[in-house]
Amino acid sequence: MSKHIDRRQFLRIAGTSLGVGALYSVMPGCATTGEAGETARRLALGNGERVTPFSFVQLSDTHVGFKGPPNPTGTAAFERAVEVVNRLPETPDLVLFTGDLSHDSEDPAEHAARMRRFKEIAGRLKVPVVKTIPGEHDAGLDGGVLYREAFGETSYSFDHRGVHFVALDNVSRAKPEVGPERIAWLKRDLARFPATAPVVVFTHRPLFDLKPEWEWFTRDGDEVMNVLAPFENVTVLYGHIHREDAHVEPHVRHYAARSLVFAFPDPDKVADKKPLPFDKDHPFKNLGLRVVHGGPGVAPAPLALGIDEVELALQERSGTEGFQQILRPSSL
């Protein structure tokens, strides 16, 4: 029926243990042969964009408004992350925020103010497109009313350079679930695309049972993954767990980004879900930036990736505290 190509390599997004966020480079159009390349060209031509490489960044869990011992610095890491993104040698096309933009407040006016503060900081990003989805702290208490007023719809999709992006809300129903209406919407949305279309789903909670006892799961995650099952190249980007994680299945890769406020420990190593303590000598410990560079691969792989990790650190410089970006090889 179609030529055999390694469609799993058509869109490869790799993550590493990072901090502030994740930068991905995508080379869908470099699959110049086979059905995969044709799919990318049709998608890109459909939205008026030519098929070219691009990079994007995932930032997550900024929790603007949070104050507490695990992070007494407030929005410092978030603001620093924006500076780092703006100084990347290759300007990303897109920044995706995967939820918990704000920390909730029972006072709607205060919560709305926190969302405005988030927008003010995110507005400093010098990138063409910024997209967001809510976390439970943004939308769990009021079903997403304030979030929609500030940011727009909680589930939506768009196409960019041959890749179909889907923002999927799994927080507005208070319980950790997507819900039947949104799953039906997802089915209708994806029905337009062939199985070879590269799909990136960005959501807040993990769509698989990472650690249900820590509420690191989505109750109807299996149903969502069943809708995605026909697609051969799916990447799920999420936040919520405040630590990196990579979960790879045959046609799907799930990548979690670290938060920009505090980290959680490895659930396999500790019993209690408690934030890792703040280290005043390393205020951005466990926070950093993931950079992924994509380029043409050697046949039959259409895509090759290189990964750098950028870790935020505090460094003394001439008696003045500063921050240094440390490049080190990926550990994933």
Add this chain to the structure above:
Amino acid sequence: MSTPFQKWSCIAFAAAALLGGAPRARAGEARVIDIAAKRFEFSPRELVLKRGEKVTLRLRSGDVTHGFYQKALGIDTTIEPGKTTEVTLTPEKAGRYLTICDHFCGSGHGGMSMTILVEEPGAKEASR
């Protein structure tokens, strides 16, 4: 206490109260255990059950809607304020089960949980 009988009766009742949080059920009936939920904790924080023992957890919220979820024990319910929610279970396997609130209830929601410890029959009985 004016008589030795009254004195020892009181001591016996006090001892019974200390040993169990609720009256022991008759054979075939489930033992009822009250659990209170409020932002952001369950009370008691830890519960000890016996493998094979049928128990009914009687759940009440002191403020807002909370969830009560532990997949392995078959617990999956919502606790609405003003209502009493009952969950009856017979644990089949000994172990330590973290039971969480899975209905977002505010900033401390992520840490709202209780531990259900299921012991083998014959182990020391206590509700903590």
